Amino acid sequence: MTLRCEKAQALCQKDxxxxxxxxxxxxxxxxFIDRIQESIGQDKRTAVxxxxxxxxxYADMFLGMDDELMRxxxxxxxxxxxxxxxxxxxxxxxxKLLAPGIVVADYLLPGDLVEMGRENLLGLVVRHGSPSSHxxxxxxxxxxxxxxxxxxxxxxxxxxxxxAMDGGEGLLFIEPDSSTQTLLKEKAQELIYRKQVLASTxxxxxxxxxxxxxxxxxxxxxxxxxxxxxGCDGIGLFRTELSFLGRQELPDEDELVEYYSQCLELMPDxxxxxxxxxxxxDKQIQGLSLPQExxxxxxxxxxxxxxxxxxxxxxxxxxxLRAAVKGRPALMFPMIxxxxxxxxxxxxxxxxxxxxxxxGLPYRDHxxxxxxxxxxxxxxxxxxxxxxxxxxxIGSNDLAQYTLAADRENEAxxxxxxxxxxxxxxxxxxxxxxxxxxxxxxxxCGELARDTQALPxxxxxxxxxxxxxxxxxxxxxxxxxxxxxx
Amino acid sequence: MDPLGIHARPAALMIKTAAGFASDIRLxxxxxxxxxxxxxxLMTLGLKQGDRMNITVEGPDEVQAAKTLRAVLP
Numbered sequence: 051m052t053l054r055c056e057k058a059q060a061l062c063q064k065d066x067x068x069x070x071x072x073x074x075x076x077x078x079x080x081x082f083i084d085r086i087q088e089s090i091g092q093d094k095r096t097a098v099x100x101x102x103x104x105x106x107x108y109a110d111m112f113l114g115m116d117d118e119l120m121r122x123x124x125x126x127x128x129x130x131x132x133x134x135x136x137x138x139x140x141x142x143x144x145x146k147l148l149a150p151g152i153v154v155a156d157y158l159l160p161g162d163l164v165e166m167g168r169e170n171l172l173g174l175v176v177r178h179g180s181p182s183s184h185x186x187x188x189x190x191x192x193x194x195x196x197x198x199x200x201x202x203x204x205x206x207x208x209x210x211x212x213x214a215m216d217g218g219e220g221l222l223f224i225e226p227d228s229s230t231q232t233l234l235k236e237k238a239q240e241l242i243y244r245k246q247v248l249a250s251t252x253x254x255x256x257x258x259x260x261x262x263x264x265x266x267x268x269x270x271x272x273x274x275x276x277x278x279x280x281g282c283d284g285i286g287l288f289r290t291e292l293s294f295l296g297r298q299e300l301p302d303e304d305e306l307v308e309y310y311s312q313c314l315e316l317m318p319d320x321x322x323x324x325x326x327x328x329x330x331x332d333k334q335i336q337g338l339s340l341p342q343e344x345x346x347x348x349x350x351x352x353x354x355x356x357x358x359x360x361x362x363x364x365x366x367x368x369x370x371l372r373a374a375v376k377g378r379p380a381l382m383f384p385m386i387x388x389x390x391x392x393x394x395x396x397x398x399x400x401x402x403x404x405x406x407x408x409x410g411l412p413y414r415d416h417x418x419x420x421x422x423x424x425x426x427x428x429x430x431x432x433x434x435x436x437x438x439x440x441x442x443x444i445g446s447n448d449l450a451q452y453t454l455a456a457d458r459e460n461e462a463x464x465x466x467x468x469x470x471x472x473x474x475x476x477x478x479x480x481x482x483x484x485x486x487x488x489x490x491x492x493x494x495c496g497e498l499a500r501d502t503q504a505l506p507x508x509x510x511x512x513x514x515x516x517x518x519x520x521x522x523x524x525x526x527x528x529x530x531x532x533x534x535x536x
Numbered sequence: 537m538d539p540l541g542i543h544a545r546p547a548a549l550m551i552k553t554a555a556g557f558a559s560d561i562r563l564x565x566x567x568x569x570x571x572x573x574x575x576x577x578l579m580t581l582g583l584k585q586g587d588r589m590n591i592t593v594e595g596p597d598e599v600q601a602a603k604t605l606r607a608v609l610p
Contacts, residue, residue: 120582
């Protein structure tokens with residue numbers, strides 16, 4: 051009983067609202083507990099019955115008062131009691147988890163798992179079960195790590211402890227040290243990413259025995275629908291800035307959560323990479339007057355803009371973390387030129403997650419992170435950058451512009467701006483090699499990928515993941531099939 | 537006293553304050569005497585403005601407890 055009370059308290063404490071203080075005191079109330087224990091001990095009632103009976107006893111007392119406000123207190127005691135019943139109940143009560151956590155149980159029926167649902171459930175630890183049990187099969191289907199620990203002592207003290215698990219190895223860590231935590235987090239990111247790739251649908255494209263993944267570059271929900279129709283392995287680049295452009299006011303956090311959630315719901319089992327705001331003085335947004343720069347392409351754009359407008363950036367990060375409970379998105383950051391920038395991004399992400407935690411809003415943390423390789427600096431530092439994240443993505447348009455020192459918007463330079471230039475190809479090859487050495491995923495999401503003439507050369511470098519606009523998916527697929535046959 | 541009576545939040549404050557002391561603290565009102573450790577007992581008394589009550593404090597830290605409680609009374 052005490053354990054159940056503690057559990058309920060833990061749930062209660064999550065809510066900082068003052069009213070819950072009183073509810074918490076009710077839960078701790080010795081008179082309340084005594085009555086329940088008496089009902090169980092002397093009257094031989096079940097715990098659930100005892101709680102409900104006691105709750106009604108107090109609710110009746112409140113309801114018998116002549117004051118409306120006091121009568122309303124009956125709702126508080128019933129609320130507290132239903133929380134207790136929820137904890138006690140092994141049966142049909144609502145089993146949804148109220149906060150993200152790992153469920154530890156002696157034994158679980160597959161039905162229990164289905165009722166709990168995926169939301170907030172991070173993993174399962176059971177004492178009885180086997181990797182071939184129905185429960186395990188179901189957990190695998192739900193993409194949920196599960197560990198069987200026959201010797202685990204399921205004691206009240208487990209509640210509130212930090213648990214970490216490695217479903218692949220069948221290991222459970224109680225209060226792991228920070229290096230173990232880091233290791234496991236990295237492993238998890240990697241696995242999530244691989245799994246998304248494996249979950250891809252449609253035909254498999256190959257080139258020289260390597261599986262080639264074809265993803266789509268999109269900027270709207272309509273684009274995603276088009277990409278799904280055309281058949282793709284996922285979304286390699288979602289340009290989030292498009293929803294900020296061409297409107298009077300900036301979208302607020304809730305609006306963004308709604309928008310990103312809709313996108314994720316369309317792509318439940320395939321990767322979706324959100325690239326954070328890539329704007330600068332060349333792409334003005336209403337509501338923000340950005341100073342004119344002599345050289346916008348070399349100015350405050352991409353991640354630099356985000357660092358200069360952290361409120362806006364963090365609003366977007368919070369929205370992405372919140373929407374992430376609807377799926378498994380990855381986040382990608384544009385215009386990276388140094389490892390320090392990555393550290394700063396991670397710090398801001400941490401802040402965003404902490405703010406959500408404090409606000410008591412649901413969110414998913416530890417999303418796979420990726421960096422755009424679109425500056426020569428990023429190419430030269432590709433290995434160092436790769437060590438910080440789960441994946442890299444070459445933005446060939448900007449990489450060509452910065453490598454060739456040729457403004458891609460300048461018509462006079464149209465014949466100089468050639469993204470098939472040997473220097474650009476060499477930059478790509480260097481990045482492919484760096485990603486291979488560091489063991490991170492790499493994609494290419496620029497115009498170059500849609501250029502069917504450039505495809506043989508690109509695939510020769512060892513690139514296996516290309517992202518193109520939905521309208522080009524068919525043509526690129528056809529070209530790869532043709533190359534494959536040669 | 538608060539014209540609306542002792543409701544959840546002030547009651548919570550009184551109980552929490554009382555819990556901070558070792559002394560035995562009781563509240564007497566409407567012909568009943570309750571330990572100021574049970575929020576349910578306090579709330580089900582249904583005290584309202586105009587009701588008379590007194591609080592007795594007995595124990596090692598009774599002076600400080602009485603003083604602190606007086607300060608948080610609604």
